[in-house]
Amino acid sequence: DFGILYGFHWPCFIQALSKRPGGPPKLSITGIDLPQPGLRPAERVEETGRRLAHYCKKFNVPFEYHAIARKWETISLEELKIDRSETVIATCLYRLRNVPDETSVTSSARDTVLHLIKKINPDLFVHGILNGTYNAPFFVMRFREALHHFSSLFDMFDKTLPRHDQDRLVFEKEVLGRQSMNVIACEGTARIERPETYKQWQARNERAGFRQIPLNKDIVKEVRAKVKLQYHKDFLVDEDGKWILQGWKGRVIYALSYWKPAHE
Helix, strand or coil, X not given: CECCCCCCCCHHHHHHHHCCCCCXXXXXXXXXXXXXXXXXXXXXXXXXXXXXXXXXXXXXCCEEEEEEECCHHHCCHHHHCCCCCCCCEEEEECCHXXXXXXXXXXXXXXXHHHHHHHHHCCCEEEEEEEECCCCCCCHHHHHHHHHHHHHHHHHHHHHHCCCCCHHHHHHHHHHHHHHHHHHHHCCHHHCCCCCXXXXXXXXXXXXXXXXXXXXXXXXXXXXXXXXXXXXXXXXXXXXXXCEEEEEXXXXXXXXXXXXXXXXX
C-alpha cells in the first residue's frame, strides 16, 4: 500500500474477509509512506500497523504487517518481501501526487515508483488519483486552478455540513489548509502538492508498462444508485475511459482505476 497514511480504507476490506466461507485468509500488508520529520520518521506508519492488527484480531483475520517510511523512489523490490505464492495487490490511493515529478527534479520519481510497482508484477494495481490542474510552474495559473479546486470543496461542505461542525473545521484547517498553503506558498521541492489529471495519469501508467482493466459494471451501477439515493444531488459519479470519476457540480475531484502489467 503506497501511501497507507492512517489506513482508513482497510477496515471494510478486513470485515469482508472475515465473512468469507471457510474462514478468512491471511492478510499481509506492506504499509509504505513518506517519512515524518523528527527523530521517529516511521512512527505514523507503524502506528497504522498496530491499529490494523488490533482490528484484524477483533474480526479473527490472520494478519502480518511490514512498515516502510522512506522516499518511495529509493525503495527496492527486495525490501517489499513479495511472496509469489500469494495473491499480490498493489494500491496507491490519492498519494502519488506527493511524489516529485519531472517539473521539480531532473528525473521523475513518479515514474520510478510506477516502474517499481510493475516489477512487483501484481495481480492487480489499484490506482486512485486526485484530479487536479494546479501543478503549473507559473504562479498565477497555479493560483487560479487551485482556487477553482478548493472552492468546489468548500462549496460541497457548505451544502452538506453546518459551518460550526467541529470535524469540518478540523479537516478544513489540518488538511485543506495545509494543502492550499503548500500550493500557494511553496516552490521547488518544497511544493509537494503536484496533482495531475486522470488523463495525464493514464498516459503515464501506460508509458510505465501497465494496461488498464475495465471497471466492474455491477459495482459502478451500485455506486451510482447509492449516490443518487443517499447523497446530495450535486455529487457526481461518472465513468470515462475505464476510470470511475467522483466530483461535485460537474468538476471531477477524484478518479479511480485498475491496472495490470502489460506483459501478461
